[in-house]
Amino acid sequence: MEKRVRILVAKPGLDGHDRGAKVVARALRDAGFEVIYTGLRQTPEQIAEAALQEDVNVIALSLLSGAHNHLFPRIVELIREKGMTDVLIIGGGVIPDADIPALKTAGISEVFTPGTSTTTIIDYINANVK
Amino acid sequence: MANESLKLKVAEYTAKVDKASAKFPERKNLEYNRLYTPLDLEGQDYERDLGLPGSYPFTRGVQPTMYRGRFWTMRMYAGFSTAEESNKRYRYLLESGSTGLSCAFDLPTQIGYDSDDIISEGEVGKVGVAIDSLADMEILFDQIDLGKVSTSMTINAPASVLLAMYIAVAEKNGIGPEKLNGTIQNDILKEYAARGTYIFPPKPSMRLITNIFEYCSKNVPNWNTISISGYHIREAGSTAAQEIAFTIADGIAYCEAAIKAGLNVDDFAGRLSFFWNAHNNVLEEVAKFRASRRVWAKVMKERFGATNPKSWMLRVHTQTAGSMLTAQQPENNVVRVALQTAAAVMGGTQSLHTNSKDEALALPTEDSVRVALRTQQIVAYESGLADVVDPLAGSYYVEAMTNQIEAEAWKYIQKIDDIGGAVIAIEQGYIQKEIQDSAYKWQKEVENDQRVIVGVNKFQIEEKPIEGLLRVDASVGELQKKKLADLRAKRDNAAVSAALAKLEAACNDESINLMPVILEAVKTYATLGEICGVMRKVFGEYQAHATL
Numbered sequence: 001m002e003k004r005v006r007i008l009v010a011k012p013g014l015d016g017h018d019r020g021a022k023v024v025a026r027a028l029r030d031a032g033f034e035v036i037y038t039g040l041r042q043t044p045e046q047i048a049e050a051a052l053q054e055d056v057n058v059i060a061l062s063l064l065s066g067a068h069n070h071l072f073p074r075i076v077e078l079i080r081e082k083g084m085t086d087v088l089i090i091g092g093g094v095i096p097d098a099d100i101p102a103l104k105t106a107g108i109s110e111v112f113t114p115g116t117s118t119t120t121i122i123d124y125i126n127a128n129v130k
Numbered sequence: 131m132a133n134e135s136l137k138l139k140v141a142e143y144t145a146k147v148d149k150a151s152a153k154f155p156e157r158k159n160l161e162y163n164r165l166y167t168p169l170d171l172e173g174q175d176y177e178r179d180l181g182l183p184g185s186y187p188f189t190r191g192v193q194p195t196m197y198r199g200r201f202w203t204m205r206m207y208a209g210f211s212t213a214e215e216s217n218k219r220y221r222y223l224l225e226s227g228s229t230g231l232s233c234a235f236d237l238p239t240q241i242g243y244d245s246d247d248i249i250s251e252g253e254v255g256k257v258g259v260a261i262d263s264l265a266d267m268e269i270l271f272d273q274i275d276l277g278k279v280s281t282s283m284t285i286n287a288p289a290s291v292l293l294a295m296y297i298a299v300a301e302k303n304g305i306g307p308e309k310l311n312g313t314i315q316n317d318i319l320k321e322y323a324a325r326g327t328y329i330f331p332p333k334p335s336m337r338l339i340t341n342i343f344e345y346c347s348k349n350v351p352n353w354n355t356i357s358i359s360g361y362h363i364r365e366a367g368s369t370a371a372q373e374i375a376f377t378i379a380d381g382i383a384y385c386e387a388a389i390k391a392g393l394n395v396d397d398f399a400g401r402l403s404f405f406w407n408a409h410n411n412v413l414e415e416v417a418k419f420r421a422s423r424r425v426w427a428k429v430m431k432e433r434f435g436a437t438n439p440k441s442w443m444l445r446v447h448t449q450t451a452g453s454m455l456t457a458q459q460p461e462n463n464v465v466r467v468a469l470q471t472a473a474a475v476m477g478g479t480q481s482l483h484t485n486s487k488d489e490a491l492a493l494p495t496e497d498s499v500r501v502a503l504r505t506q507q508i509v510a511y512e513s514g515l516a517d518v519v520d521p522l523a524g525s526y527y528v529e530a531m532t533n534q535i536e537a538e539a540w541k542y543i544q545k546i547d548d549i550g551g552a553v554i555a556i557e558q559g560y561i562q563k564e565i566q567d568s569a570y571k572w573q574k575e576v577e578n579d580q581r582v583i584v585g586v587n588k589f590q591i592e593e594k595p596i597e598g599l600l601r602v603d604a605s606v607g608e609l610q611k612k613k614l615a616d617l618r619a620k621r622d623n624a625a626v627s628a629a630l631a632k633l634e635a636a637c638n639d640e641s642i643n644l645m646p647v648i649l650e651a652v653k654t655y656a657t658l659g660e661i662c663g664v665m666r667k668v669f670g671e672y673q674a675h676a677t678l
Contacts, residue, residue, distance in 0.1 A: 014237035014253050016326015019366045019453070022566050023573045025678050039676030040326050043249065065237055066602065070252025096492055096599055114457040114490045115586045117577050
């Protein structure tokens with residue numbers, strides 16, 4: 001049997017908005033993925049450590065506080081430092097279009113903004129997970 | 131009997147239109163009946179269930195005159211970047227006809243960290259203004275007459291510290307605390323359940339809250355000591371009935387804690403205020419506002435035995451639903467906000483914040499904030515909605531929906547009582563789970579096209595990139611760090627240490643009211659992070675259990 005894809009849904013920073021993260025986590029679980037949710041207020045270090053410990057294939061970051069330009073690239077950096085080179089890292093939240101190219105350059109594979117359907121996210125993961 | 135004949139006619143009508151509407155499946159699965167008649171209001175007693183505005187059970191509004199006396203307070207929630215920048219925005223809003231201030235603090239401030247704390251990196255000045263010490267607060271309210279303006283502060287876990295700073299700024303300007311008007315949110319229970327800016331565990335948090343109730347009843351008598359908030363519960367995905375039920379259950383928990391601490395219910399209950407969401411379904415929202423007033427009046431009179439009519443009144447601030455704004459075709463949000471405003475006004479709110487069209491994308495620009503404020507002014511001055519008190523009373527539908535939401539709310543309140551109260555229900559994750567289930571159901575409905583969101587799952591267009599969004603300067607963090615370094619170098623550090631030591635001792639002694647001690651510490655320019663750090667050391671931190 002093929003190993004199930006493991007996804008870490010994470011809330012970096014101090015942001016408390018977790019409706020989106022929880023809805024996405026549940027939709028991913030219903031779609032057959034193995035989902036671990038970190039809860040609120042995770043530092044980049046905690047998220048990278050959790051990703052390593054849980055041996056995940058995907059990290060889905062959710063942030064609505066505007067700190068994405070600082071926190072998302074930092075998480076990618078730590079993940080790569082830990083040698084997890086084939087982990088797919090995606091992000092979502094209130095993220096202005098203008099910020100997306102730089103986030104992608106920093107290693108966030110895709111950024112999902114408000115109004116995205118959970119099936120779009122599921123399809124993206126299925127098509128891109130290594 | 132007249133009702134018998136009406137019953138027959140309604141049954142005939144229903145059979146006929148059921149058949150006809152089989153052709154319109156997408157309009158069939160609504161949660162309401164198609165038609166409401168006097169049959170839906172059987173047993174209603176006008177004087178018992180509605181009464182007159184300003185009278186128990188306040189279904190029709192808390193004041194006798196409502197907007198024929200004066201309009202609601204138009205209170206725009208604002209704050210970003212530094213105290214200097216936010217002060218400019220506040221003065222702009224007051225000049226534009228805002229009638230009250232509402233401060234948004236950044237996340238480090240809301241969670242009790244200084245701007246130079248490592249955990250604050252990237253968050254300083256982002257979702258609100260950064261306040262590290264009394265020095266920032268002095269700048270925030272520079273040239274604003276605190277004796278005249280009323281100020282609402284969205285601050286919860288460190289509410290005592292920010293209130294103390296506000297009192298200290300006023301005092302420096304020769305304004306005594308008895309002259310201050312405003313509100314602190316101070317509602318920790320919904321932070322655990324829905325909003326996330328908690329610091330301490332429930333027990334010391336409830337102590338801080340009851341300390342504030344007691345202190346203000348004696349020293350800051352016109353201050354609203356708490357804004358028991360359904361807004362964020364709704365934003366997190368709850369239904370209308372859940373919003374008021376979980377919030378009133380929180381309100382019951384605060385009253386119980388205060389009474390247990392020895393306070394008399396009528397000494398603090400008149401200063402409790404509420405915070406509702408104005409969501410998209412206009413008439414359901416109006417019914418929600420009406421139902422909530424009736425439920426709270428009964429709770430206060432019957433459950434807590436309050437005798438002062440002021441203690442029975444559910445006074446409410448409202449904000450339009452941020453989660454209903456779309457990033458797609460954002461100009462459509464102006465229309466959504468106008469309808470939500472209509473709901474809040476017909477529901478009888480005491481104050482209102484209207485969201486701006488660009489808030490699904492970023493913090494609002496000055497121009498979009500102006501349109502949001504103008505929306506309130508148009509509803510107030512042009513629409514006629516504010517001309518008559520509780521204009522929808524007597525509508526078969528609105529009255530039936532008011533009854534239905536009230537009944538649903540009582541069911542939840544009973545369930546939470548059975549669990550052992552709101553604090554335990556939150557610790558067990560019951561309330562969070564109910565909210566999450568509703569949020570997931572909503573999302574599924576949108577994705578199955580059972581629920582249409584214009585521009586999102588229907589009537590989409592090729593979007594042009596949005597230009598001119600507000601950007602918070604990335605240098606704010608560095609600026610705040612520098613201000614803190616200067617402050618620490620020039621203040622009397624011995625006085626700070628002494629005040630913090632005194633605070634630590636007070637935290638360890640439950641018989642001491644912490645408010646005067648915090649006020650003393652604030653005046654030495656001890657920082658928010660230092661003060662909350664002492665409390666963290668004594669009280670510990672809340673550990674949330676994340677459940678899916």
